[in-house]
Amino acid sequence: MDVEIQINNSAAANARFVTWAPAPCRIRITNPSGAQGQGSPPMRISARTTANSGDVVFRSGTSGSFSSSLNLKVPVNGNWVTFFVAGKFGKPSTNAGDVRIEARHGNGNAVVGSTPCMVRIRKNANGLTPGERDRFIAAFAQLNNQGLGRFADFRDMHTSVSSPQAHGAPGFLPWHRAYLLDLERELQAIDPSVSMHYWRFDQASPNIFKREFLGESDNLGTVFFSATNPLQFWITDGVQGINRRPFFPTTSAPPGLRTEAQTIALGAAYPAFRTMEGNPHGSAHVSFGGSISSIPTAARDPLFFLLHCNVDRLWAKWQKQNNRFNPATTASFDANPPGGNAVGHNLPDTMWPWNGVTTPPRPPTAPGGTMAPSPIVTAPGLSPRVRDSLDYQGNVNSASALGFGYDDVPFS
Amino acid sequence: MTTKRKSAKKTTAAKKKSPAKRSPRAAFAVATNEKKTTAERAKAFVEAPLAAIESDESLQATLAVLRDRSQPIKVRLAALQSLQAASFSVILFEPHREDYLATLREIADDPDPELRQRVLGILMREKDGYAQKQLLDGLQNPDKALVPPEKALQLLSYDVHADAYPVARAIVKEPPNPDAKREALRLLAADASSAPVFEKLMRDKDEDRDIRQISAAALQAVKPKRFQEQAREVLLDKKEHDDIQATALTALTQFGDEKAVAKDEELMKRVDELGKGKSAKVKKPAKQFLSRYGSEK
Numbered sequence: 001m002d003v004e005i006q007i008n009n010s011a012a013a014n015a016r017f018v019t020w021a022p023a024p025c026r027i028r029i030t031n032p033s034g035a036q037g038q039g040s041p042p043m044r045i046s047a048r049t050t051a052n053s054g055d056v057v058f059r060s061g062t063s064g065s066f067s068s069s070l071n072l073k074v075p076v077n078g079n080w081v082t083f084f085v086a087g088k089f090g091k092p093s094t095n096a097g098d099v100r101i102e103a104r105h106g107n108g109n110a111v112v113g114s115t116p117c118m119v120r121i122r123k124n125a126n127g128l129t130p131g132e133r134d135r136f137i138a139a140f141a142q143l144n145n146q147g148l149g150r151f152a153d154f155r156d157m158h159t160s161v162s163s164p165q166a167h168g169a170p171g172f173l174p175w176h177r178a179y180l181l182d183l184e185r186e187l188q189a190i191d192p193s194v195s196m197h198y199w200r201f202d203q204a205s206p207n208i209f210k211r212e213f214l215g216e217s218d219n220l221g222t223v224f225f226s227a228t229n230p231l232q233f234w235i236t237d238g239v240q241g242i243n244r245r246p247f248f249p250t251t252s253a254p255p256g257l258r259t260e261a262q263t264i265a266l267g268a269a270y271p272a273f274r275t276m277e278g279n280p281h282g283s284a285h286v287s288f289g290g291s292i293s294s295i296p297t298a299a300r301d302p303l304f305f306l307l308h309c310n311v312d313r314l315w316a317k318w319q320k321q322n323n324r325f326n327p328a329t330t331a332s333f334d335a336n337p338p339g340g341n342a343v344g345h346n347l348p349d350t351m352w353p354w355n356g357v358t359t360p361p362r363p364p365t366a367p368g369g370t371m372a373p374s375p376i377v378t379a380p381g382l383s384p385r386v387r388d389s390l391d392y393q394g395n396v397n398s399a400s401a402l403g404f405g406y407d408d409v410p411f412s
Numbered sequence: 413m414t415t416k417r418k419s420a421k422k423t424t425a426a427k428k429k430s431p432a433k434r435s436p437r438a439a440f441a442v443a444t445n446e447k448k449t450t451a452e453r454a455k456a457f458v459e460a461p462l463a464a465i466e467s468d469e470s471l472q473a474t475l476a477v478l479r480d481r482s483q484p485i486k487v488r489l490a491a492l493q494s495l496q497a498a499s500f501s502v503i504l505f506e507p508h509r510e511d512y513l514a515t516l517r518e519i520a521d522d523p524d525p526e527l528r529q530r531v532l533g534i535l536m537r538e539k540d541g542y543a544q545k546q547l548l549d550g551l552q553n554p555d556k557a558l559v560p561p562e563k564a565l566q567l568l569s570y571d572v573h574a575d576a577y578p579v580a581r582a583i584v585k586e587p588p589n590p591d592a593k594r595e596a597l598r599l600l601a602a603d604a605s606s607a608p609v610f611e612k613l614m615r616d617k618d619e620d621r622d623i624r625q626i627s628a629a630a631l632q633a634v635k636p637k638r639f640q641e642q643a644r645e646v647l648l649d650k651k652e653h654d655d656i657q658a659t660a661l662t663a664l665t666q667f668g669d670e671k672a673v674a675k676d677e678e679l680m681k682r683v684d685e686l687g688k689g690k691s692a693k694v695k696k697p698a699k700q701f702l703s704r705y706g707s708e709k
Contacts, residue, residue: 141666146633147602160538168503220562220591222598224622227658228697230666233629238602239569240630247493256458278462282497289530293496294537297570342503 002031003043003074003103003113007085008376014192015375016097017120018056019405021393022066022084023376027103027113032076034105040073041105043112045083048100054093054119056101059084062398087119089410094129096193118193122313123407125197125213125306126205132197133213138230139187139194140302147235153368154183155236157353158299162363164342165352167295170270170334171345172277173315174389176308178351178371178380181402183305185372195404198309201284202259209250214303221245221290236300244301245289254287263314268322269331273315281311316392316409323412325395327387347387355383377403436460443491444473446483454490461497462504471508475515485524492530517542521558529559536570544571551579554588561588565595577603584609594623601630607638614642614656621655628656632663640669648682654693657686661697665704674705 005027008015027043035041046069047056057066060083068088074081085101093099097116105112128136144151157179158166166175184196199208208214215223215231223242225232234242248254257280258266266273284307291297291304298304319325324332327347335347343361344352353366370382379400380388394401395412405411440463442448443456457464457474464474477483477491495512499505505512516531520543535543547564550557557564561583568576580596584606587593597613600606613619613627632639643660646652661683664673673679683706687698 138666146629146667148633163502164506166502168501168505220566220595222566222591222595227625227655227693228662230662232625232659233632233663233667235601235629235633238572240598240601240626240633243566243569256455275462277501278497279459282461282500283458283493285500286493286496289533291537291570294534295500295502296539297537 001029001034001041001105001112004028004030005045005101005103005113005115007101007115007117009082010375012375014188016115016117017192017376017403018085018087018117019119019121019393019401019403020087020089020409020411021401021405022059022062022086022398022411024082025085025101026080026082027072027074028078028080029074029076030078030113032078035076038076040075043072043074044104044106045070045072046102046104047117048102048114049091050098052094053091053098054117055088055091056085056099056117056119057088059086085117086411087121087405091119092121092123092407093119094132120193120195121405121407122195122309123197124200124205126200126203126207128197128207130212133207135191135194136187136197137213137302139190141230141233142190143183143186144234144236146233147238150186150368152236154179154186155299156365156367158295158304160296162352163295164361165344165363167277169342169345170274170337171341171349171351171386172274173312174386175344175351177312177315177389177392177402178354178384180305180309180312181380181404182354182368182372184404185374189372196309197306198313198406199303199306200260200310201280201287201307202253202257204252206251208303208306209246214306215242215244217244217246217250217290219245231302234302242301243290244292244303247287247289254284257283257287260314260317264318264321270324271334271337273318274334276311276314280314281307284310313406313409316406319390320409320412325391325393325412327390332390333386345386348385350383350385374403377401379403434459436463437466439463440466440470443487443494444477450484450486453484453487457487457490457494458497461494462501464491464494465498465501465505465508468508471511475511478515479519481523485527488524488527489530492527492534496534513538513540520546525559529563532559532567533570536567539571544568544573548575548579551583560592562591562595565592565599569595569599572599572602581606581609590620590623594620594626597623597626597630601633604634607631607635610634611638611642615645617651617653621653624653624656625659628659628663632667636667636669639663640672644676644679647679647686654691658693658697661686661694661701665697665701668705670705680706 007025009024009026045058049055058070059066072081096118099117100114101117102111102114143149180196187194211226215225217223221243223244263276286293291300352362353368354371356366358364358366371384379402391400392402393411439456439460443453465471474491478488516535520531522528532543546558547568551564580599583592583596610627610631614624614631643664646656646660683698683701686694687702
């Protein structure tokens with residue numbers, strides 16, 4: 001007997017990725033020899049893992065608890081049977097395909113079909129394996145392609161002209177979530193095993209500031225890379241290299257920033273929580289001199305994206321703690337501040353530049369086109385709205401899942 | 413028992429002082445209170461950046477601290493950092509932006525070199541014409557320079573202007589110090605007419621390795637085909653430095669022309685040797701190269 005297993009209901013190799021949120025899978029019998037006359041023979045689904053690999057859990061429907069194996073009846077006529085798989089919280093992958101989903105017939109030991117899978121999760125960049133780190137920076141360097149690549153669009157999305165679309169108002173967090181997602185999907189088009197990762201700025205992160213990763217700064221603020229680091233070819237706006245001068249020893253965390261606990265404790269309603277745009281967000285930016293310390297130039301430095309990934313992770317943690325995934329829940333957003341919200345900061349508004357709108361009050365150009373599609377989820381669509389950023393794991397509606405997760409924020 | 417009581421008291425005291433428990437307005441009051449210590453004031457400024465732009469009055473008070481040369485420099489730098497952080501909240505900051513930038517121009521020649529450098533950096537990132545002129549003037553007349561030439565070049569790179577190229581080329585030719593030469597090369601990275609200089613420096617074994625690496629990356633950007641030829645020569649040269657060979661291998665692996673590289677048998681053979689050689693620096697990129705183009709593909 002042979003069976004075929006598809007993750008995210010797709011045969012494509014770039015769809016074999018899951019997060020902590022349940023992903024739809026299916027199984028069918030492709031060669032029924034040995035099972036004729038059984039109608040729908042029993043099949044046991046489980047994961048093959050190693051000590052350092054990711055791990056997954058299963059359930060048969062859209063609700064209920066997950067378990068490490070699942071028994072299904074699969075018809076010999078070749079019809080698909082659906083089930084769900086999710087990353088086992090605390091066990092993210094480090095390499096593509098390091099978990100194998102296997103099917104066995106009945107109580108037998110023989111594997112009748114299997115497929116590789118990766119629990120692809122955003123992690124604390126300070127703790128990446130050398131392999132994860134190297135793939136991440138290689139994908140970044142290729143996306144930039146010495147200033148000639150697609151990265152230039154991301155650079156152009158975050159400028160003085162466009163900043164009112166993304167800062168100083170309730171859309172700050174949703175806009176940056178979409179921005180990071182778009183970039184992450186472009187990185188994954190280069191190497192599907194790559195995720196965006198975060199700089200946990202309230203903790204010492206010495207590994208990030210090494211020559212092998214995001215570089216080591218001298219007193220002038222010039223960043224140096226090892227000879228094997230492809231970021232040595234980083235060019236933005238026609239200028240080589242990165243300027244970043246830390247005002248703190250990079251063996252410790254920057255002083256004066258709100259900790260994770262203090263940030264999450266800002267308040268259970270979004271208007272209070274979003275004051276984190278000042279401290280820790282703004283404060284983290286200005287804990288350096290150099291590009292990252294000003295809006296018009298911040299996106300020149302790859303560290304900027306890791307900083308914002310942590311801002312997004314803090315929002316995700318706050319959402320989880322206070323159950324703020326549903327746009328219909330008043331406290332999930334700041335929908336009615338005194339004087340109202342500017343265009344682009346209301347829940348139903350589409351977000352620039354993905355909406356392509358270039359008439360005032362939007363900026364005069366919309367770099368980068370629509371949101372990059374994903375081979376594993378359909379949300380947030382090509383032209384995301386502010387509301388589409390909230391339910392990122394599909395807690396309220398599974399179709400809203402954006403296809404990413406954080407190593408320390410479980411699926412609710 | 414006594415010990416327990418003491419530690420309980422300490423915890424209570426720590427809680428009272430915890431910045432998280434202080435309102436932004438209370439922190440701002442400390443920041444602008446000259447009777448407080450320098451450390452207390454600096455910490456309070458950094459703690460609550462949005463408090464500085466809560467009203468025109470608070471903004472003016474912060475700008476006054478920033479302008480006032482009699483204030484401790486640590487407090488002035490913290491005030492600047494606070495305003496910079498607040499500037500990320502664009503919509504809230506917008507009404508104050510002009511006052512902020514005007515103040516920065518006013519203090520761009522402050523006696524404190526650290527403050528001067530930070531202020532000029534902020535202005536240049538905003539593509540400020542006044543700051544650009546000051547920096548270019550300083551490079552042409554070192555007696556008037558507000559910052560060292562290497563810093564001026566680095567700051568000019570935030571808004572590469574045609575005027576900056578001739579100055580940078582002159583500095584590469586006759587650098588006042590090695591750092592200035594390095595920053596001038598970075599600034600010229602998109603200047604195709606500097607390709608012969610990049611090529612020469614990349615191949616010059618007597619040059620500093622940082623300069624050679626920067627030149628290699630710049631050549632790769634402006635003349636990728638020429639870079640590929642030079643990278644090949646670097647790899648075939650058995651007396652070449654490990655770092656430069658690693659740079660050449662990394663560039664070819666990430667950005668090389670697959671058709672040209674894969675059919676170059678001499679190069680493939682040489683990289684195979686490097687992959688089996690003793691140098692750890694070269695081994696890893698050689699293997700990555702071979703995994704893209706060669707036997708390990």
